[in-house]
Amino acid sequence: MIHFHQINKHYGSFHVLKDIDLHIKAGEVVVIIGPSGSGKSTLLRCINRLETVTSGELLVNGMKVSDKSTNINKLRQDIGMVFQHFNLYPHMTVLKNIMLAPTKVLGISEKEALDTAMHYLEKVGIPEKANAFPSQLSGGQQQRVAIARGLAMKPKIMLFDEPTSALDPEMVGEVLDVMKSLAREGMTMAVVTHEMGFAREVADRVVFMDQGQIVEEAAPDQFFANPSEERARQFLSRLM
Ligand code: ADP
Ligand code: MG
Numbered sequence: 086m087i088h089f090h091q092i093n094k095h096y097g098s099f100h101v102l103k104d105i106d107l108h109i110k111a112g113e114v115v116v117i118i119g120p121s122g123s124g125k126s127t128l129l130r131c132i133n134r135l136e137t138v139t140s141g142e143l144l145v146n147g148m149k150v151s152d153k154s155t156n157i158n159k160l161r162q163d164i165g166m167v168f169q170h171f172n173l174y175p176h177m178t179v180l181k182n183i184m185l186a187p188t189k190v191l192g193i194s195e196k197e198a199l200d201t202a203m204h205y206l207e208k209v210g211i212p213e214k215a216n217a218f219p220s221q222l223s224g225g226q227q228q229r230v231a232i233a234r235g236l237a238m239k240p241k242i243m244l245f246d247e248p249t250s251a252l253d254p255e256m257v258g259e260v261l262d263v264m265k266s267l268a269r270e271g272m273t274m275a276v277v278t279h280e281m282g283f284a285r286e287v288a289d290r291v292v293f294m295d296q297g298q299i300v301e302e303a304a305p306d307q308f309f310a311n312p313s314e315e316r317a318r319q320f321l322s323r324l325m
Pocket of ligand 1: 096099101119120121122123124125126127128
């Protein structure tokens with residue numbers, strides 16, 4: 086579903102991604118960890134071309150992301166993205182937030198968009214908030230709305246960039262639970278997170294990045310029990 090072949094990216098003279106090789110199959114959950122500034126967000130953002138790569142080949146759902154001829158709208162329709170800050174539209178109700186892209190981008194009817202929005206609101210556990218405004222919701226609830234909004238586009242891939250980092254601790258669990266059920270249902274997911282419990286429980290693979298490189302990639306059991314790289318070892322020892 087996602088293939089990075091020798092991807093490099095520069096911001097001006099700064100080499101932010103270095104020879105990235107990463108392959109994510111349909112239905113896989115890959116958790117990306119690493120120190121701040123190591124390139125995790127940049128790597129995610131290349132997948133839906135929020136960032137362009139400097140060299141290498143990136144294939145997503147059969148599309149060549151860096152090709153000029155690639156239909157970026159089609160590419161982005163297949164990819165949902167959830168950020169640290171939920172980025173909901175403050176002047177729209179929860180329902181309208183979720184219905185906006187399906188009606189504007191996919192052109193489906195209001196009725197169908199409404200049914201879809203309610204379906205995903207139920208899935209994330211807050212159907213009773215349909216007519217609330219974002220400011221009336223807790224951070225955890227807002228993030229669940231953001232996930233429902235992503236799902237309403239029926240994406241093939243979901244990208245999560247530190248989805249729980251801005252939440253109060255007591256709200257982290259409810260968001261992780263939604264992500265866990267999504268993973269169990271077979272969604273292809275790339276998740277940047279510092280939640281090692283989530284990584285252990287849900288990830289098919291853990292990818293450890295440092296200074297723009299993938300330093301280590303392993304199954305969670307193996308990675309957490311015995312990371313083979315010193316940099317990964319140090320990173321984990323600081324977290325735990
Ligand atoms: P992470 O998500 O792992 O913290 P990022 O991908 O956000 O890392 O950033 C990696 C590096 O690239 C950092 O040093 C950051 O300062 C730099 N960087 C990120 N975005 C830009 C940008 N738009 N222009 C220049 N440098 C950037
Ligand atoms: Mg980041």
